[in-house]
Amino acid sequence: MEYIAWSLIIVCFIIGFVGLIYPIIPSVIFILGGFLLYGVFFSFAELPWWFWLIELLFVGLLFGADMMANAFGVKKFGGSKAGLWGSTIGLLIGPFVIPFVGIIIGPFIGAFIAELLITRTSIKQAIKIGFGSVIGFLTSVITKGIVQIVMIVIFFFVV
Template sequence: MEIIGWILILLFFVIGFVGLIYPIIPAVLFIFGGFVVYGLFFDFADLPWWFWAIQILFVVLLFGADAVANLVGVKKFGGSKAGLWGSTIGLIVGPFVIPIVGILVGPFLGAIIAELLFNRSTLKQSVKSGVGSVVGFVTSVFTKGIIQIIMVALFFLVI
């Protein structure tokens, strides 16, 4: 039973890291789920209250960082709310339409199309918004990846 528990925990962690590049997967919830699986299979007492408090703060931080990084990326490059919505839709749809590269092409094209359709922006400005969307996404993935590594490392330090 112990082996099954560790397999599930590690599977949750791996899915959590895959969720960094596939935004449809709630990455941080899988990381947190790995901690819960540990408690269910082994003992919640091994994970002190301060561990849970820190992890919950990280979960909240990651949800906020996701939204802020995309917003800052689009806005910093001159995009609008339409560009932000377009990039978000592209981020969700892109990986399914164009596997692998769709994760970058989706938000880029989504921002461009939204800027052109809803703001009547020039092509140059729309492309600039698309670039901002990709920069925001890459920054978000990098930041979330570091935080998730810290979450998992803390888990292994505590147990």
């Protein structure tokens, strides 16, 4: 039974990292799910209150970092709310339309089209904003990946 429990916990952690590539998967929820599975299969007593406090702060940080990095990338390159929404929609749809490459092309195309159609910006400026959305997304992935690794390291340190 112990092998099954650890397998499920590790699968949750892996799905959490897959969520970095496929943003439709709530990655941090799966990481948290791995911690909860540990408590269910083994013992919540081994996970002290400060562990949960730290992990919940990281959860908040991850949700905030995701939104802030994308908004920063679009805004830094002159984008509007339309570009931000287009980037977000492209980020969610891109990986399913064009696997692997869609994760990069989706936000770019989404921001580009939104800026052209809604704000009537120039093609050159729309391309610049599209690149900004990609930079924001990549920054978010790196940041979230590091935070998720720290969360898991703390978990194994406590356990």
